[in-house]
Amino acid sequence: MKTITMNRTITSALLMLAMAAPLAISTNAGSAALSIGSVIHETITSPNFSCGSFVGGTITGSGTSSLLGQVSISGKDCITPFPDGHFSFAGKMTFGTASGSIFADYEGLFTPTIFPSVFLFTDSSFTITGGTGSFQKAKGDGTFIGGENIVSGNGLLLVTGTISNYTKLKPSGLQLSSLTSSLTPAPDGSYDAAAIAALDPTPLFPGTTLGQYLVIDQSASVLADTPVPEPMSLALLGIGLASFALARRRKPFIRQVI
Numbered sequence: 001m002k003t004i005t006m007n008r009t010i011t012s013a014l015l016m017l018a019m020a021a022p023l024a025i026s027t028n029a030g031s032a033a034l035s036i037g038s039v040i041h042e043t044i045t046s047p048n049f050s051c052g053s054f055v056g057g058t059i060t061g062s063g064t065s066s067l068l069g070q071v072s073i074s075g076k077d078c079i080t081p082f083p084d085g086h087f088s089f090a091g092k093m094t095f096g097t098a099s100g101s102i103f104a105d106y107e108g109l110f111t112p113t114i115f116p117s118v119f120l121f122t123d124s125s126f127t128i129t130g131g132t133g134s135f136q137k138a139k140g141d142g143t144f145i146g147g148e149n150i151v152s153g154n155g156l157l158l159v160t161g162t163i164s165n166y167t168k169l170k171p172s173g174l175q176l177s178s179l180t181s182s183l184t185p186a187p188d189g190s191y192d193a194a195a196i197a198a199l200d201p202t203p204l205f206p207g208t209t210l211g212q213y214l215v216i217d218q219s220a221s222v223l224a225d226t227p228v229p230e231p232m233s234l235a236l237l238g239i240g241l242a243s244f245a246l247a248r249r250r251k252p253f254i255r256q257v258i
Contacts (some may be wrong), residue, residue, distance in 0.1 A: 031164040032162065034067060034140060034159065034161050034162055035159065036065040036157075038064075038071065038157045038159075039061055039062065040060065040154070040155045040156070041060055041061060041153045042059050042155065043057065043205060043209065044079070044153075044209060044210050045057070046213055048078070051078035051079070055078065055080070056077065056079065057076070057078075057089065057091070058074075059075040059077070061073040067163075068095070068099070069098055070097070071095050071097055072095070073094070073096075073157070075091055077091025085112050086110055086112060087110040089107065089109070090105075092106070093106055097135075099133050099134040100131055100135045101132045101133065101135065102163070103128070103129045104127060104128050105129055107124070107125065108123055110147075115193050117151040117152075118150075118196050120146070121146050121147055121157075124145070125142065127140075128163060137166070138163055138166040139163070139164050140161055140164055142159060143160055144159060145160070146158050147193065149197060149201065149211075150209060151211035152200070152202060152204075152209060152211075153209035154203070154204060155199070156199070
C-alpha cells in the first residue's frame with residue numbers, strides 16, 4: 001500500500017514538472033521598464049565619409065541597470081552642426097550585458113547651455129532593433145537624457161523606456177550608480193547642466209573631442225589635416241574643369257540687352 005502511494009506521489013510530481021517545464025523555458029517576457037544610467041565618452045572623427053556632414057562620433061561608456069545589471073555602451077553616429085549653435089545626431093548603439101547585446105537606433109539634438117562647453121540631449125529617442133543572446137527578437141523604445149562636455153568628450157547618459165520580446169531575465173538587484181542616480185533631471189527631463197560641467201575635464205580616452213573639432217574647424221584646417229583620397233580629388237578637378245570649359249563655350253552667345 002505504501003509502495004502504491006509512493007509511486008502515485010512520484011508520478012504526480014513528474015506530471016507537475018512536465019507542466020512547469022514550458023513555463024521555465026519560455027523566451028518571451030512581457031514589456032518591462034528599461035533604465036540604464038551611464039558615464040560616456042565621445043570621440044570625433046572628421047572627415048568621416050560615411051556621414052553626409054563628414055563629421056562622425058564614436059561613443060563608449062559603462063553603466064548599470066536594475067533590469068540588465070552591468071552594461072557596456074558603444075555607438076557610432078553622424079553629427080550635423082547648425083548655424084544657431086546646436087547639433088543634430090543620429091546613429092546606432094549597442095548595450096552589452098551578461099545575457100547578450102541590445103541593438104538600437106537613436107537620434108536627437110545637442111542643445112547648448114549657459115556653460116560654454118556643455119550641451120544637453122534634447123528631443124532624443126531610441127528604438128530597439130534586436131540583438132544577440134537573450135535579445136535576438138527584442139523590441140522597445142524610449143528616450144535619452146543627459147549631455148556632454150564637448151571639450152573633454154565626457155558625459156552622462158540616462159536611457160529610459162521599455163523592452164519586450166526578450167528572454168526573461170533574473171532581476172539583477174543592482175541600483176543605478178551613485179553618480180547617475182544622485183542627479184535629479186531638470187523639469188524638461190534633462191540632467192542639470194552644472195552636473196555635467198562638473199565632470200572631470202580630462203578626456204577618458206585619447207582622440208579628438210567635439211570641442212577640439214570646432215576649434216580646428218573654425219581655423220579652416222580640419223579638412224587640410226586629412227588629405228582627400230586621390231580619386232575623389234581627380235573627380236572634383238574634372239568637374240571643375242568641365243564647368244569652366246562649358247562657361248567659356250557659352251560666353252560668346254550671351255548678348256547684352258540695351
